[in-house]
Amino acid sequence: MSELIFKLSHHGRCATAQIPRHVAQKTTIPSHLLRNDEPLLPEVSELQVVRHFTKLSRANFSIDTQFYPLGSCTMKYNPRGIHQLAMLEGFLNHHPFSLPINSQGYLSCAYELQEILKAVTGMRGVSLTPMAGAQGEFAGVAMIRAYHHARSDLTRTEILVPDAAHGTNPATAAQCGFEVREIPTDKEGNVDLDSLRKVVGPKTAGIMLTNPSTLGVFEQNIEEIASIVHEAGGLLYYDGANLNAILGKVRPGDMGFDVMHINLHKTFATPHGGGGPGGGPVAVSERLVPFLPMPIVAKKEETYYWLTGKECPQTIGRLSAFMGNAGIILRAYMYARMLGKEGMERVAEFATLNANYLLAKLKAAGFTAAYANRRASHEFIITLKIEAKELQITALDVAKRLLDYDFHAPTMYFPLLVPECLLIEPTETESKEVLDAFADALICIVQEAKIKPDLVRTAPHTLSVRRLDEVKAARELDLVYKEK
Amino acid sequence: MSELIFKLSHHGRCATAQIPRHVAQKTTIPSHLLRNDEPLLPEVSELQVVRHFTKLSRANFSIDTQFYPLGSCTMKYNPRGIHQLAMLEGFLNHHPFSLPINSQGYLSCAYELQEILKAVTGMRGVSLTPMAGAQGEFAGVAMIRAYHHARSDLTRTEILVPDAAHGTNPATAAQCGFEVREIPTDKEGNVDLDSLRKVVGPKTAGIMLTNPSTLGVFEQNIEEIASIVHEAGGLLYYDGANLNAILGKVRPGDMGFDVMHINLHKTFATPHGGGGPGGGPVAVSERLVPFLPMPIVAKKEETYYWLTGKECPQTIGRLSAFMGNAGIILRAYMYARMLGKEGMERVAEFATLNANYLLAKLKAAGFTAAYANRRASHEFIITLKIEAKELQITALDVAKRLLDYDFHAPTMYFPLLVPECLLIEPTETESKEVLDAFADALICIVQEAKIKPDLVRTAPHTLSVRRLDEVKAARELDLVYKEK
Amino acid sequence: MPFIPHSANDIKEMLATIDVTSIEQLFEEIPAHLRVKNMPAIPESLTEMELGRLMRSRAEQDSGLLCFIGAGAYEHHIPAAVWHIAGRGEFMTAYTPYQAEASQGTLQLLYEYQTMMASLMALDISNASMYDGATALAEAILMAVRLNRKNKSNRILLPSCVHPFYREVVKTIVTQQGIELVDVPFDEKTGRLSIETLEKMTHEEIAALVIPQPNFLGMLEEVDTLTDWVHAKKALAIAVVNPMAMALLKAPGQWGHAGADIACGEGQPLGVPLSSGGPYYGFLCCKKELARQLPGRVVGRTVDLEGKQGFVLTMQAREQHIRRAKATSNICTNQGLLVAASTIYMSLMGPHGLRQIALISHQNAELLQKKLTAIKGVELVFEGPYFHEFVIRVPRSVEFVLHQLAKSKMQGGFDLSKAYPHLGECLLVCVTETKTAEDIDKFVTALASVLSCEDHSRDKTEKTEHVRTYL
């Protein structure tokens, strides 16, 4: 691995071509407001910067270099053309406070994306402003609260969340001031209806569901769940992380959901960027429209403009300083335009085909599917509990060993209720050949575990570092470099 | 290493988003003119293409990732800003046959570069059209011929070339229909004057010299050489490959040269691109101006326009379909503007400082300099003839082992007259730390050669391939992939 | 089928392996009556070339104006190297670095970022990013309230000289948890906070005071005094700052005797393009004692099996994927790629470069301010030092002025008349190192000419009626 950039630092050096010359050093700012030490930024040349970070980049796995079957994350191809067009100067240099007459290009894209998202979700209103799925959830749950409050229904203090849910669901509910009630899952991966009936009631503000769930199966009782919750006066939140599985096939609005978010960085193929940025637009049914977060783009005649709290007094408010991750919204818009209607359906079709194919191959090779009787959605779970017991290798070991085979590992140990699980999502943009090679790698690794288990347990062996000590990292916090 | 892209090919697949739809397949072109088989282009998806070539790129060394002390090649930092600006749509989409009124942006840059090159070379005329150094040489030697012919001096059939010269020099002279006479080098790396005096005469059309020479030293007798050749009626060609060493310090025009080329991809930092493109403008003294290759940019009032054979009837003609590597000319122009006058001098100063520093360090560590009594220019030669004898390791072995240390190898076995030589050119954009680390690596390798010589002899060990069999490649030519 | 690599033959083989006869069959568990029959109009698909045409014409519509707007988003020169490298596939198309061994590039970069940002703030630690400056402030406030469990106060002093949209965002987020936000007005003469006003607001206990530097009006606060004051109240000092300015101005950790406890703000000035308002990123730094309450991802340095240095996500026990409902925040996807850009940017600039840019922006602002206030009728609204933004009052409607300026390809600033109606027709004007002396003169000339134009009466009718601005 590369040294820290601070080790390349040398007093008095900088990337000269980047720095304005001829700056008078005297200033009228009172000296007690001025800084008189230097922050620890590296002092390096432009070539050093380019070389250092180019080299760092090469220590990453990415979609551009590896198959990345990370369940729940939808690591599909991020079209280069979209990236290039989003970087046009007219978009990049556009100030968020430019006058609307100087913003029609961007606004028209945002407006049309709102319309497209309404169409594919079966919802009535959309706000693009949330900056990731979790913020979309926040907006959604806040709208649920606002809805009940608007009806002077102040007793609803609980949000129901299935135990398979992603961590953001309970965390969001809590951040919105709700109590979280967990609902167990039945054997086939559906929400346990009896348990649901037991907890639902006048305190229920709503339920948060992912469908297909993070267990990789379609929630078959969705209509019944909807009627149970609705009858109790609660609302249904749809966590759109898995929208890729059903794009153009079935719509949350038609399933009975009242509000949802869409992860643009998943279903709409905007790059994950090593952790972000993302986009988490919210879509709502008629009754929640008044509460949507601001701003929203509206259109009058041929002109686009911003709707704000003035026109929408019941809004839950703003969620970002400007209007959210505009550049991501632009990219998602372009992706939607490249796919078109047919293309969207095909996303679901081929994501599902790939998942079911890989599952079938792995099952045939002796792996245990967590929900063997179910169709996989766009992802599926295998559990290594048998391998863990018989061979003393864990899902972690297998995941790490996959890296040596030049495959990114699937999501591991999530959802929490399946032991030693790997959640595998191949996405529609991977070819059959890649899936075959991946299945072969998994089969090989189990063989290795039988013959040379240490090879697996101490993997990876071929990357820039060997297996890292996370416990030490958490115990002896070393979060910033300090010069000696 | 990656498989060949043809192995990923799958009939009926393509990067759909790139291909126009709705194309009627019927055509009016007579069928005997149509192709009825398919060329062997891969049938792959866009993701497969991105992944394949991204991975291939990672199997390269480059300036952006490694120190690249390749003598005679001037592998310095290629400023990113220049690349970005050269890719502005106004430049990229500009057709070479656009009317001059629609080309003033580009033409003004080319014109100003012509002026800058005149200034730094001390010459009177410049043509930017040659597409690399070797084509610049061609233009230069062709002008020498044209000059003599214009004076009805038809007996000059020989071009003199020092034995240290780059292969392009004799090859160019031959391609221009001249006979090549080699001139030996004296002990201190200068042209042997006695030998020169012997061969020079009425058959001498000219001499081609690099100064500083490819031996890494400044030709001290340059003025005497000039007067010997000029008195015999010959002209002096300056191979500008090493201009980096003297930029702004001494000018070929002032040394007595009549014509020269400038490698924009060396001195003017345009990227080498894995072998090209480059740029090889020629600059000439007054008497050769009429013979310059076309086109040239001229200026009248505030308007720029092309000069062609019409205005310059004595021109040697055109060298490219349009006007040469325009995008490279643009980049070189920008680099010159970023450096400015002072910046140019500093190039020579720091390139020379780095070379002499590294040479001093290596000498101190016991390496043999080919010209120990001389100042290094921007590059220098060490000879491993002692190591070859005592340790049975060759310059090739050391070069290959350097790759394991994450350094590109220096130029090896050139110039031909120094046995087991490494020609080392650090360039001005590398830091002292890098030079120190490189010296340490060389020292280590000699140590390794003593203790574990096979480690050195079978290097490299850490790259995507081990040492490659060049003999097999040349004997059993495999130049294209064939489907079985 | 854009981006889908399956040939007809692949599909056949795959279906056979799954043992179904059609792709349709894979959706059989979805109740048939729920299936979309006829999806409403979504346009037909476009090839990349067609899309290029469309988007170029859209981008064209919004471009070509000289920008003197700041108000939380700043135009700075971004070296080409920044996005050339941040845009490499390996950074851009990687996920969150959960598989540390396969993500050392992103992880080491984030560790380097944390070091740079913490040091820029003169604080001990930094997280790996929040969504933006506004949400970073909301999270800082939530943090402060959690830390203040002792005195149980959940009152936060949130001055009105903090960015109005930050205040709106904070309100949306923190009031869900019943946190009380107390508005602190600024001094009408100086455009800054005064201790007298603050004292008046503190009959009840408070959890924290938010201190902006520079504040939204561009003015520099007396940060030492404010920090010491809030500490004396046994409450926390939360700094919300422009990170670019911190190379020049005293940094949060250096304020007063003990330093601010938490610093947050918008990372955009450090290498992130304006881009219609996002994606940007929020930074969040704090003293090390507060580490366990920090929200968001954090990278730590550790060693591998062989003792070699390596980097991992750490303190994950705070995060939603482990702690679920008890997490410090629900944030998951953050703004990683922008942080990558910023880290490259800060590395190129170094401490010297960053300071130069801050300084020249400040000097350009002073130059512009002097020239603007020399125009008849234009007045500087506040007295005292500012950074690179300042407020002027104009003798006509700001909205009219801005629309007129737009006609001469000029974006004249941020209209304060709606966010701060009591200030009258005021304009917040910004200038950075990107503007030359000629740009500045152009703007001055344009404004002078707009103001000298006769017909006052048409101010109102000139506005396009339904085209509203942000506020």
Added chain:
Amino acid sequence: MPFIPHSANDIKEMLATIDVTSIEQLFEEIPAHLRVKNMPAIPESLTEMELGRLMRSRAEQDSGLLCFIGAGAYEHHIPAAVWHIAGRGEFMTAYTPYQAEASQGTLQLLYEYQTMMASLMALDISNASMYDGATALAEAILMAVRLNRKNKSNRILLPSCVHPFYREVVKTIVTQQGIELVDVPFDEKTGRLSIETLEKMTHEEIAALVIPQPNFLGMLEEVDTLTDWVHAKKALAIAVVNPMAMALLKAPGQWGHAGADIACGEGQPLGVPLSSGGPYYGFLCCKKELARQLPGRVVGRTVDLEGKQGFVLTMQAREQHIRRAKATSNICTNQGLLVAASTIYMSLMGPHGLRQIALISHQNAELLQKKLTAIKGVELVFEGPYFHEFVIRVPRSVEFVLHQLAKSKMQGGFDLSKAYPHLGECLLVCVTETKTAEDIDKFVTALASVLSCEDHSRDKTEKTEHVRTYL
């Protein structure tokens, strides 16, 4: 000091190690009186930001026109992936792959390129690039003359329907070696070569015939007949072709009974931007028997120490750095990066995509031609099939017409009146897949309106006197 990383302290230490007192001293071997004292005016250095301003304004001047010019450089859609990847530092900033083990990326790519290009030409082998199409043709001719040592002829039939600038370049290069170029006129009616004319030129022996497809006038030659004819004369057939067209049209290796011997041309249509005429690249393919006379770099597949597949530069004994004065060419630096782009382009397109693009370009050309020749006074000059370019005659001066079209943001084509004065006022018009039906209509309308404008007498005076075009 842009791009120089030395701190003052570094310099001091380095000078001490060298044992000199100043950098100046390192230049002591250069005679003092030769040293530059006062270098003539070179402008002051610019920062990247300043340079950006300057270059943006220059780029602006040349942009925004709809382009119907071809004439050897063609506007095609270039997928973003092409340059995103070709522009990666590892491809862009590497040198020629002399150290094969550290250059497998470039080398494998070149091997893949050679395979694709040879196959596109239906020939056995390809080199790794020449400078451009014109020099590739010159090198092909030199090759043919070397190969024809037996019959010793150095006469080359070079038809006038080959690109006029290619002919000029060929002349500059090959006449240095005393090679004789024989101009072969094309048939005035068909714009193509005729066997009758050829027969007339061959009273003496010839070394080769150059066969363009399509020719410079856009017309499709009877390549089978021509190839068989030249082979019957015991001379070589040199094809100079548009590689894009070869996905649709019969490829050189398929011409006549034995196929062309050498194929060359301009690689630009395959993923290389117009870029004011360069950098482009020339391709050069031939039958395998001719391999040893091929100029330029060639990559071969081999194995490493462990038997693993790998790639190296091979047949280097032909090249100037080994063979020196006896090399097949003096070429050293070639056009590698453009080849990288083309290889990526061809991979994205595949055989199907390339054919579609060729086909739609052809169809668009037919559409445009029909509409243009429907304008009163506009005539199609040649009869017979063409690819995506055709010649029209206009009733006014071409130069006037082009300048008028430029006013409506249209680049109307290439002015043939200077290269082929005997044709009269003729325009070579090109259209590719990048033009929509509306673009085509726009052009037609613009031309119609230019031609309908009354004042014929001013044709000449309208020209800006000193602004000359290329020819």
